[in-house]
Amino acid sequence: MTMLSPQQTPAGTSYLVTGQGEPVVLIHGVGLNKEMWGGQIVGLAPHFQVIAYDMLGHGASPRPASGTALEAYADQLFELLEHLDLPRATIIGFSMGGLVARAFALKHAQRTAALVILNSVFNRTPEQRAGVIARTAQAAQHGPDANAEAALSRWFSREYQAANPAQIAAIRQTLASNDPQGYLTTYELFATQDMYRADQLGDIRVPTLVATGELDPGSTPEMARQLAAHIPGAETVVLDEQRHMMPVESPRLVNQMLLDFLHRAQASRHSVEGNVA
Template sequence: MIQPVAERTPAGTSYLATGQGQPVVLIHGVGLNKEMWGGQIVGLASDYRVIAYDMLGHGQSPRPASGTGLPGYAAQLAELLEHLQVPQATIIGFSMGGLVARAFALHYPQRLAALVVLNSVFNRSAEQRAGVIARTAQAAEHGPDANAEAALARWFSREYQAANPAQIAAIRQILASNDPQGYLTTYELFATQDMYRADDLASIQVPTLIATGEWDLGSTPDMTVQLAQRIPGAQSVVLAEQRHMMPVESPRLVNQMLLDFLGHARTLSDSAKGIVA
């Protein structure tokens, strides 16, 4: 596969696009960028048109304006799809990207073909909320990499960290190089918007997959089940022995789950349109 070259939309969003077929958009987590999806781009691009982009305040995309909320992050994705002339896409959001994917599903339902939320948050407990608010305060005081060591310990297994020191160092560098204000604006949303329009989630009427890892301490299996219960017909999956960064640590496992879901979603779509295989 030819390595895609980053391009920009008129509004400045940096993105990669490769492959042919039904469009699939990948949204990274807070502090990361579109490069986290390398394993998924390789695994999905033979069957789908795969689009990965940098969220506002991350990578090569512009900083969000002061006070930007989740609707602004959803609007960024809508502008990207408009630029690419994509009328509908499957949206796959990881962690903070899962919140953006949910917001997009609520604000732009006509642009949504299917929805995948990976390792994301919903209905935090008081203890979980206090912990993420404390990390937000640390980031505000000390910068984007204030919690890097603790984050990496939550995100990856010890074995993976030991076997892939160069990759772990690169991710640590990505965290440290974030624009402080862009990172903080995004992290504050990540910390506070887990219940964003929760009562409206029942309006989502597309095939939906909610998944996390068995050992994801911040985006727990219980959160996954609760979120799936809010969306009609949503499937919930908990991958055994996986931590938060399972798309990076176990790309083949995650890709197989995604390909199974995407195939199922395509079958449902074709049935709805009266298409016989």
């Protein structure tokens, strides 16, 4: 695959774009960047125009001010679509990116063609909430890589870590190199916004897939099922034996799930548009 050259929007968002067809936007998780999507870019670009970008506070994108709200992250995506002159796109969000995708679909419904929420959070239990709040405090005190080893253990299987030490080391370095304030601002949202506008999720009226891994301890199958139950017609998929970073650890498996959904959503949309015409 040819190396893609990052580009920037007028507001400074760093992004990659490749492929032809209907646009699909990929949103990474906290502490990561657009590079996490390499497996999906390769798998989806033969079928769609694929856009991956760095969230506020990450990679080469601008740093948010302390206390920035989730809506600003949705507005960053809106500015990206405006820059690319895209009237709408399918939005795929992973982990924190799933919260951004939800916020975008609620605030910019007319720009959302379909929605995929991967390994994201919803309605944490008191114990789960206490755990993520504790990790936020550790990050505030010790920096973005304060929880790196524990995070990698949650994110990847032991077998994958042992077989791919160079990639694990690179992800550990990505975590450590994050801007401390940008990371903390984003992590605080990740820790507190799992019920963001939960009572309005029924307003999302586009094809939606909510998926996670069977062994994802922070974005559990029960969370996925509960979130999907709030969105009319949403599908739920739980991938057997997968942990949090399933897009990286098992890209072929995740890509097949995504392509199955994206092609069905595309066909449904074209059918509706044909009937209207």
